[in-house]
Amino acid sequence: MARFSKTDVPQFAVDVYQNEYLPDGGREVNAIVTVTATGGGTSGAQLAGAGRVPDAAVAVMVDCSGSMDYPPTKMRGAREATAAAVDTLRDGVHFAVIGGTHKATEVYPGAGRLAVADAETREQAKQALRKLTAGGGTAIGTWLRLAERLLSTADVGIRHGILLTDGRNEHESGDELRAALETCAGHFTCDARGVGTDWEVKEVTGIASALLGSADIVADPSGLAEDFTRMMETAMGKEVADVSLRLWTPVGAEVVFVKQVAPAVEELTARRTDASPRAGDYPTGSWGDESRDYHVCVRVPAAGVGQEMLAARAALVIPEDGGTVRTLAQGLVRAVWTDDLAASTSINAQVAHYTGQAELAQVIREGLDARKAGDDYGATAKLGRAVQLAGSLGNEDTAKLLAKVVDVVDVAAGTVRLKARVADADEMTLETRSTKTVRVKKSARKPAP
Incomplete structure (x- = not known):
């Protein structure tokens, strides 16, 4: 168990980015939870x-x-x-x-x-x-x-x-x-x-x-x-270990998935340990002076127009002596039902961006697996989609790595041709770094109220 005093733990902050509006009867709530630690060392x-x-x-x-x-x-x-x-x-x-x-x-x-x-x-x-x-x-x-x-x-x-x-x-x-x-x-x-x-x-x-x-x-x-x-x-530069993202959900709600989406995509859903009947902890490891983003999806009970509820509470916790935990910061994920079609169909920029980043990592892996298996058609389709996503998401580093594996004909359309010869190092670099993401531009960031 980590040992620490209140003076040596970085200060944590939690910001929640979401569109809290759901249509009549809607059940799925998506949010990006941004965790920032400051006051730690970077080296x-x-x-x-x-x-x-x-x-x-x-x-x-x-x-x-x-x-x-x-x-x-x-x-x-x-x-x-x-x-x-x-x-x-x-x-x-x-x-x-x-x-x-x-x-x-x-x-x-x-x-x-x-x-x-x-x-x-x-x-x-x-x-x-x-x-x-x-x-x-x-x-x-x-x-x-x-x-x-x-x-x-x-x-x-x-x-x-x-x-x-x-x-x-x-x-x-x-x-x-x-x-x-x-x-x-x-x-x-x-x-x-x-x-x-x-x-x-x-x-x-x-x-x-x-x-x-x-x-x-x-x-x-x-x-x-x-x-x-x-x-x-x-x-x-790390100053505190054993930090967990604790998600509390009300009766009738359930966590669909939790994944880290920046600085890299990392699936955390199956790593949950129950903290109480309504709360579960997801490990995040050690922290210094840094910021990470997590995509949380919660399924809530269906409700009618005009109703609202707390869909989840996201908190950063660390263990203390005696089996207790200390809450470092927390944020709220809300659900509000509306008949305003524009409000309920709008996709939050943060959620849309990281949904695309997760798909980018997936299609790169699938494309490279298809290429190794001799499935040129499948590899071309998947890696073409990867080129398209990397371009639209502004992931320039991944786009450069993809260009060493495929000849890019049209970025917007995702049209590519597989290269006849690819250096092992180039293919392995693309596969190894496929989960690395770029963050949403600051101009698109607006935490939920």
Whole structure:
């Protein structure tokens, strides 16, 4: 459980964007819940400069399987990247480095413990990294289980992992990896990275998703150090963990779905844990100085024109000692029945935007799966729709990635041709980053009253 005082938790705010008007008998209410945390740090350096006391533990898991030697730049890049991450640790943070093959090895400090970061331990860790060599298989679940055991020894609020792999999880079953993820979920968050192009996108993104972290590709090992430094800076900026989005609904209402929609699409519906007969908690992980958007859909009892009700109460909560929780901020989702056709058929700009973003992520995945299966017709249709959506939503980064996989004929119509040859790195980058979203322009933002 996270430990904190009232002075070290960022200030949270909740804004609700919705069209609360429903037609006579209408039942489905959609809202975008924007959660903003301020007063936290955006990097470890800023926190240190503000005199904040570290309350974190980090485990870095480095793939040391035999394939990391092909080419040798991968192993060298991994050592340099991990050293850069260690250098980014602020004083007082607990940490460990794990070498991963078909087993998990404590590279530093060893003996089932964590080191405490200072000039001496950082240098010792970097010396230990120089001895890392490649050899053996890949069993990622064992790496994660060791990270969980080590991180659990620290009495800290933030527990985080960074995992690097270059290959498929070939030395344990899918069930074994899923069991490991279930064991680790809620105990620490984890960013996952694939280096090169021989790893499985769905494995790496699945690990990050299950452990509420980020996933990405680093196609060229020379980019690892910069990426690891950036990840560690973000981890060092987190100040509160175990934050949940709690949704309360009245009698007769039910939650249809909950998903994070910015900065990336992440389905949360199945992760609900009941807090009371009418309320459920959805995990959001660790927070620093940042903002995220969530799409909430609630089905309410049908009502007639002129009636109104509270459809849901959205609150950010964190656990306190004694089994209680503290509410950090909350917002209300309303339903009002009207016979004004214009009011009841209007789609809130936030809801429309993120509905499109979720569809964009879905059609990219479906299009790439169709392409891999040799279904050129299905791939062309899905990726054409993706091009159309990326253009209309202003998602320029995704549009650029799509242009490396298809030749774009007409953006507005979604007319494309599949490229005859596509680099593995380009296809994997598109798949890995398909869930990343862009936010609604500020001019279109207007919270519900």
